[in-house]
Structure formats: structure tokens, C-alpha cells
Amino acid sequence: MSKRFCEVCGSDTEHKEVMKQKPSKYGKSKKEQFKAFLDGFFSSSSTSIPGGASLELTDRYIVCAICGKATKENHGSEFQ
Numbered sequence: 001m002s003k004r005f006c007e008v009c010g011s012d013t014e015h016k017e018v019m020k021q022k023p024s025k026y027g028k029s030k031k032e033q034f035k036a037f038l039d040g041f042f043s044s045s046s047t048s049i050p051g052g053a054s055l056e057l058t059d060r061y062i063v064c065a066i067c068g069k070a071t072k073e074n075h076g077s078e079f080q
């Protein structure tokens with residue numbers, strides 16, 4: 001939880017971070033899944049997060065604890 005300004009509440013409120021996986025650009029077939037695996041394998045390991053999901057496939061949101069408004073935030077200081 002961290003304090004962020006919420007436009008809806010009009011004040012600083014507690015926010016929690018939520019990671020949502022983007023729809024994969026790959027198909028569901030075994031062959032496509034294998035391509036996705038290789039792509040992930042050869043791309044920089046520094047972008048990997050636990051669970052095998054790549055950051056490129058993950059959207060980061062902060063959600064207001066008061067009103068529940070989700071704000072997309074893919075440029076957090078955590079990864080800079």
C-alpha cells in the first residue's frame with residue numbers, strides 16, 4: 001500500500017498495486033506456446049518476474065482503496 005493522489009477522491013489515499021497479465025500475442029496451440037517460451041527465454045532475463053510472466057506482458061495498476069479506481073502505471077520507480 002502506498003499513498004497516491006486519487007482524482008476521484010480528490011485527495012491522497014491508500015493505493016494497492018495490482019498486476020494484470022495482458023492477453024498473449026501468441027496463440028493457444030502447443031507450437032505457439034513453444035514460440036512464446038523461446039521468445040521469453042531469449043529476451044533479457046532481467047525483465048522476468050516470478051511465475052515466468054514477462055514484464056512486457058504485464059500491466060501494472062494502482063487501485064484506490066477508497067473508491068476502487070484503477071490507474072494504469074507501467075512506469076513505476078521500482079523498475080527504473
Ligand SMILES: [Zn+2]
Pocket residue numbers: 006007008009010013064065066067068069
Ligand atoms: Zn479514490
